[in-house]
Amino acid sequence: MDVTGLRIALFSGNYNYVRDGANQALNRLVEYLLRQGAAVRIYSPTVAEPALPPMGDIVSIPSFAIPGRPEYRFPLPIPRRAKTDIEAFAPNIFHIASPDMLGHDAVKFARRLGKPAVASVHTRFETYARYYGLGFVEPVIEAMLRRFYRRCDAIFAPSDSMAQLLLKQRMNYNVGIWTRGIDRAVFNPSRRDLDWRRSFGIEDDMPVIGFVGRLVMEKGLDVFSDAVAQLEARGVRHKVLVVGKGPADTWFQERLPSAVFAGFQEGPDLGRAVASMDMLFNPSVTETFGNVTLEAMAAGLPVVAAIATGSASLVEDKVTGRLIPAGEIDNFADALAYFCDHPDARRDAGRSGCEASRRFGWDEVNQELVDGYMRVVRERAAGKMPR
Template sequence: MDVSELRIALFSGNYNYVRDGANQALNRLVGYLLKRGAEVRVYAPVVENPAFPATGDLVGIPALPIPGRAEYRIPLMLSPQARRDLHRFKPNLIHVSAPEILGHSAVSFARRNKLPVIASVHTRFETYPRYYGLAFLEPTVTALLRRFYRRCDAIVAPSDSMAQLLREQRMNYDVGIWSRGVDREIFAPEKRSMEWRRGLGLADSDVAIGFVGRLVMEKGLDVFADTIDELERRGVRHRILVVGEGPAREWFERRLPNAVFAGFQAGPDLGRAVASMDMLFNPSVTETFGNVTLEAMACGLPVVAAIATGSESLVSEGLTGRLVRPGAISGFADALENYITDPHQRAAAGQAGAKAADRYSWDAINGALASTYLRIVRQRQGGGGPPRRSPVP
């Protein structure tokens, strides 16, 4: 069996209606599989004006806006039309990308029809409650995630550190890696534009600390702002450049009144924006990989990040950046101050990061996942059964 014999039904709660690193990775994966001759059908919510065109055939799934976060939608169970389409498509593998209602429905469909299932893990959902004053729910959410992932034949994580965490959390007994790649035609040191910086009011001598991502609290915006307050108390001269949009923008603007907000950027514009920073500060602990961290490294920036899944697999402490205990404001400020005041260290870390980013080729990464697909399908064809239900402690 080879890739051209795969018939994959992919289930996603957000395939293209809001742009983020996870759904861009899924679209790249589908493009790769189609080029290799596989057949792929995507089941996901659709909207009138999606953030970007979908790659491959997309079958709409009913969904409701999330209260308070209307830009996101909660996909519901498989509709009768989607079920009929699934039966006509006759997949030989199910891929689920999120543990929501649609994901549960897809896993149940697979088990009823004796189909293998792979789940990709894109974010640390169990950490979200802590950003909304509900940290006491974290053990419950972790247990629910474990119940979901143990019903799958295998799960894949985007980094070694995330895979190890999933093993420690006993999410599944077959944990593999589906990493992320970076487009070096977009993200590269030579994309830096002093003219673009000047247009935003940044002087050539300004040292710009960058933030890149959706402006939502779970990205660590509070830690970012508190750290900048500490730099200001120390009298360390710097500028802040924020790239991204989101529901917390107004809050972030109030907390950082002197920051430059460049708004949403994509494609070559995003590459230019990242390369025009002087360092990236990523305090988030919710990412499982950290696309923005890799993109910043590819642009030749040192990265100051929290010791968290994803970042600790990408950033080499003291070589390509600094890793700091999550929430340690003084530690983050120390690391940033070091790069602000020492241009030679800043340049050396950036050069090391750009070299390290060369290892991340999209075709090699997606090819590795295709190999995992084939292994799981062969295991089932060889007589391996679906995962047994196991008690969740």
């Protein structure tokens, strides 16, 4: 069988109603699959005004707004009408992108139909609780995730470091890699725009420390702001540029009163914003890959990041940036201060990062997942079942 024989039923808790790195990757995957001649059907919650136009056809799944985070929706199990649609579509593989009620029901339904199910891992859900004072429930969440992933034929991690963690956590023993790509037409050093920086009152020679992403606590906003406070206490010349928006917007602005908040950016505007920074600071430990890290590298920026899944597979310490143990405020501040004070070091690390980013092309990484699909279909046809 080749790719034209694939019929994929894709289940996601958020395919396109709120833009994030995970659903942008899923939409790029579906575009690639359709372009290669595969058949794809998406099952996901929908809203009247989604954040991005969907690739492929979506069957709407009932959902409700998550309390405290109403921009996100929690999908319910697959309704009867959708199950009828799935049976008519006749998939030969199920792809589940989120371990929610919809995902659990999709694995159960795949088993009932005798079809293989795979899961892609997009974030470290078990770590979220610690940012809301509920770290004690992390082992419980991990156990629930293990139960879900072990029922799949295979799981796919976006980085080698995440794959190793999943094996260590015993989530599944059939772990493949589906990494992420980069659009080099959008993210490259030529997008740097000093006039755009000047519009925010940023001097040309001012070292700019960038943050890119949704403004939510699980992105490490507390660590980011504490490290910046250290720089200010030391008298290190710098400016913070924040690109993104989210529920913690007001909190972050109060913690960083001197920062420039450029709001949400996308496409070429995002590429310009990233390239117009001088370094990226990514203290988060929740990512499984770190799209913003790769985008910054492609734009020629050094990256200061936490030693965590995702960034640890992208950043080469003391070559393309610095990797610092999670939460070590003083050491983060030391790394940022060094790049602020040494423009030659910024330039050298940025060039190395830009070169390292060249191996991440979207078609190439999506084909790796297609190869994984076909391997799992062959294994199921040969009688191999998930444990």
